[in-house]
Amino acid sequence: MQWRPLILLFCGIAVIYLASLLQETPYPHPYKVYTSDTTRWRHAPNEAILTTAGDYLYLTAIRYKVEPVGFHGLRHGVxxxxxxxxGHIAQVRRPISDLVQDYANGSTEEHGWTQTFQHDLTGAISKVSRAVTTQDGSNLVQFGVMYHVVDNETTRHYVRIYYLxxxxxxxxxLFEYKDVRMPGTTWINAFSLEENGILFARDPDHYGFRMAQLPHDLTMAPHSADAQEIVIxxxxxxxxxxxxxxxRHVENHHRGLCRVLSPVGDTYRVISLDIYKTENAYHYNMTLADNSTKDDGWHIIxxxxQVSQVYSEDQIDYIGFADVSQFQQQSQRWHVPQPLFSRSNNARSIVFPFVQTMAVTLDYVDHRMNEKTNEFSEYYSxxxxxxxxxxxxxxxxxxINPEGNLLAVWSDYNTIYIYKRGSANHTPSIPRRSPSLLDRIDQWLAIADIDTEEEITDTKETRQGHQVxxxxxxxxxxxxxxxxxHLGLxxxxxxxxxxxxxxxxxxxxxxxYL
Structure with a gap:
C-alpha cells in the first residue's frame, strides 16, 4: 500500500492533463499597435486591397455593382x-510611420488618412486580381479589375490595370491606371494579372486558358484619363x-489560375484550379502545365x-435505435472555397484553399536529383x-508574405491563423530549450510538434550548386x-x-482590414 499515494497522484495528474486536451490550444496573438475606424465606408466593399509602397500604406476599396446617381431602379440582368x-473604386493612404507613432504616443488622432482617388467605371466589376511581386521590386503593376460594358447588342470586356x-x-x-480591352465577346470567368500579360479563361472555350500580351510601355505616360484604351x-x-x-450534370463551376515560377525565361508555366459542383459531389481538378520551347505546344507537368461530398452526415447525433426508427440523421452542407491564389516573390511559393479547411502550398524547388542517373530535374513540393x-x-x-515564410489564413468564423516556417519560425534572441516531458507526451499523442534544427532555418541543401x-x-x-x-462580426x-x-x-x- 506504500505506492497508493503515488498512484493516486499520477492518476490525478493524468486526469488534469486529459481535461486540458479538451480545451482549445491557447495560441498567442500579435501585439496590437494601431486601430482605426475612419477607414470604414458607408457601404461595405466587395473587395479590399492593402498595398505598401514607399513610406505609405494604401487601402483600396472596390464595389462591384453600384447604381449611379440618377439611375436608381434601372438595374437589369439576372x-x-x-x-x-x-464599378466603384476608392483609395486612401497614410504614412506607415504614423500608424506606429500614434500608438506609441498614446494619440487618438484619426485624421491621418487622405483620399487619393475615387473612380467610377463604365460597367459592373466581376473579378479582381493582384499582380505578383518581384524580388527587385521592378514590377510596378499592382492589381487589376475586370469590368464589362453592354453596348446595344455588343458586350466588351475590360481590365483596368493600376500601377505605381x-x-x-x-x-x-501615386496610383495610375490604363484600360485594356480584351479580345472576343465570350464571357471571361477567371483572369490573373501578370507582369507582362493577362491570363484568362473563357466559358465556354476549347482551351483551358488563354494569354494576352501587354505592351512594354504600359506604365509610361500618358496616364489614367489622359491615356487611350489599349485594344488587344x-x-x-x-x-x-x-x-x-x-x-456530367454540372450545377456550378468556379475557376482560378495564375502563373508560377519557371527557371526557363521563355517558358510560361500555369497552374489552374477547377471546382465543379454536381448534385452530390464537388470535383476538384488541379493542373500544372507549361509551353516549354523544347516541345510542340503545351504539355501537362x-x-x-479529388472528389468530396456536398453533404456530410453528422455522426454526433447518431443513436443506436436510428436504424429501426423514423429518426432522420442531420446532414451538414459543405461550402466550396473560392479558387483564390496568393503568391510570394516571383511566384516561387503559391498558396490556395482546397477541400473544406485544407490549405495547399505549391513551392518551387530548383532541382531534385535522380539517384539512378545522378541528374537533376525540376521539382514542385x-x-x-x-x-x-x-x-x-x-x-x-x-x-503569404513576399519571402514565402509567413502565411495568414482566415475563415468565416473570423479567426486568423498565422503560420511560420524557416527563418521566420526562429527568434535568434531567444535560445531554444530542450523539450520537456509534457512536450514529448504531446508529440507522442500527435497533438504538438517539436521543431528540429532543419525546420528553424530555410532549407537550402545544395548539391553541385542546386537546391534539392x-x-x-x-x-x-x-x-x-x-x-x-476586435474582429466581432x-x-x-x-x-x-x-x-x-x-x-x-x-x-x-x-x-x-474588416
Whole structure:
C-alpha cells in the first residue's frame, strides 16, 4: 500500500492533463499597435486591397455593382452581365510611420488618412486580381479589375490595370491606371494579372486558358484619363480541353489560375484550379502545365483530382435505435472555397484553399536529383495544411508574405491563423530549450510538434550548386480570434504583411482590414 499515494497522484495528474486536451490550444496573438475606424465606408466593399509602397500604406476599396446617381431602379440582368450598375473604386493612404507613432504616443488622432482617388467605371466589376511581386521590386503593376460594358447588342470586356509611378514630389508614389480591352465577346470567368500579360479563361472555350500580351510601355505616360484604351485583338491559346475534363450534370463551376515560377525565361508555366459542383459531389481538378520551347505546344507537368461530398452526415447525433426508427440523421452542407491564389516573390511559393479547411502550398524547388542517373530535374513540393477551424468552417482568404515564410489564413468564423516556417519560425534572441516531458507526451499523442534544427532555418541543401531539399512545413504559431483582435462580426476583407528594418532590428507587421 506504500505506492497508493503515488498512484493516486499520477492518476490525478493524468486526469488534469486529459481535461486540458479538451480545451482549445491557447495560441498567442500579435501585439496590437494601431486601430482605426475612419477607414470604414458607408457601404461595405466587395473587395479590399492593402498595398505598401514607399513610406505609405494604401487601402483600396472596390464595389462591384453600384447604381449611379440618377439611375436608381434601372438595374437589369439576372446573370453575370448587368446594365444600370457600374464599378466603384476608392483609395486612401497614410504614412506607415504614423500608424506606429500614434500608438506609441498614446494619440487618438484619426485624421491621418487622405483620399487619393475615387473612380467610377463604365460597367459592373466581376473579378479582381493582384499582380505578383518581384524580388527587385521592378514590377510596378499592382492589381487589376475586370469590368464589362453592354453596348446595344455588343458586350466588351475590360481590365483596368493600376500601377505605381513616382509622385510629383519624387517621394510619394501615386496610383495610375490604363484600360485594356480584351479580345472576343465570350464571357471571361477567371483572369490573373501578370507582369507582362493577362491570363484568362473563357466559358465556354476549347482551351483551358488563354494569354494576352501587354505592351512594354504600359506604365509610361500618358496616364489614367489622359491615356487611350489599349485594344488587344488576339490571344495565345493554352492547354486544350481533354475528354472528360468536366463531369456530367454540372450545377456550378468556379475557376482560378495564375502563373508560377519557371527557371526557363521563355517558358510560361500555369497552374489552374477547377471546382465543379454536381448534385452530390464537388470535383476538384488541379493542373500544372507549361509551353516549354523544347516541345510542340503545351504539355501537362502535374495533375491532381479529388472528389468530396456536398453533404456530410453528422455522426454526433447518431443513436443506436436510428436504424429501426423514423429518426432522420442531420446532414451538414459543405461550402466550396473560392479558387483564390496568393503568391510570394516571383511566384516561387503559391498558396490556395482546397477541400473544406485544407490549405495547399505549391513551392518551387530548383532541382531534385535522380539517384539512378545522378541528374537533376525540376521539382514542385505540395504541402497540405488543415487549419484548426470548426468542422463546418470555410477558408475565406489567404495571404503569404513576399519571402514565402509567413502565411495568414482566415475563415468565416473570423479567426486568423498565422503560420511560420524557416527563418521566420526562429527568434535568434531567444535560445531554444530542450523539450520537456509534457512536450514529448504531446508529440507522442500527435497533438504538438517539436521543431528540429532543419525546420528553424530555410532549407537550402545544395548539391553541385542546386537546391534539392523541399522547404520546411508550416507551423501554426499565432491566432487572432474575434475577441482578441476586435474582429466581432465583421468579416476579414484583406491582410497585408510588411517587414520593417530599424536600428533595433527587424519586425514583421500584419495589417488587416474588416
Amino acid at each position: 446573370g453575370e452581365l448587368k446594365t444600370g450598375v457600374v 509611378r513616382d509622385g510629383d514630389d519624387g517621394i510619394s508614389p 485583338n488576339q490571344s495565345i491559346p493554352g492547354v486544350s480541353i481533354t475528354e472528360y475534363n468536366q463531369p 502535374d495533375h491532381k483530382h 505540395w504541402l497540405n495544411n488543415d487549419i484548426p477551424a470548426p468542422y463546418d468552417a470555410s477558408i475565406m482568404g489567404m495571404s 531539399a523541399p522547404p520546411p512545413e508550416w507551423k501554426l504559431r499565432m491566432a487572432i480570434t474575434r475577441t482578441e483582435g 465583421n468579416p476579414v476583407s484583406a491582410i497585408k504583411f510588411w517587414n520593417s528594418t530599424t536600428k533595433n532590428g527587424q519586425r514583421n507587421y500584419i495589417c488587416k
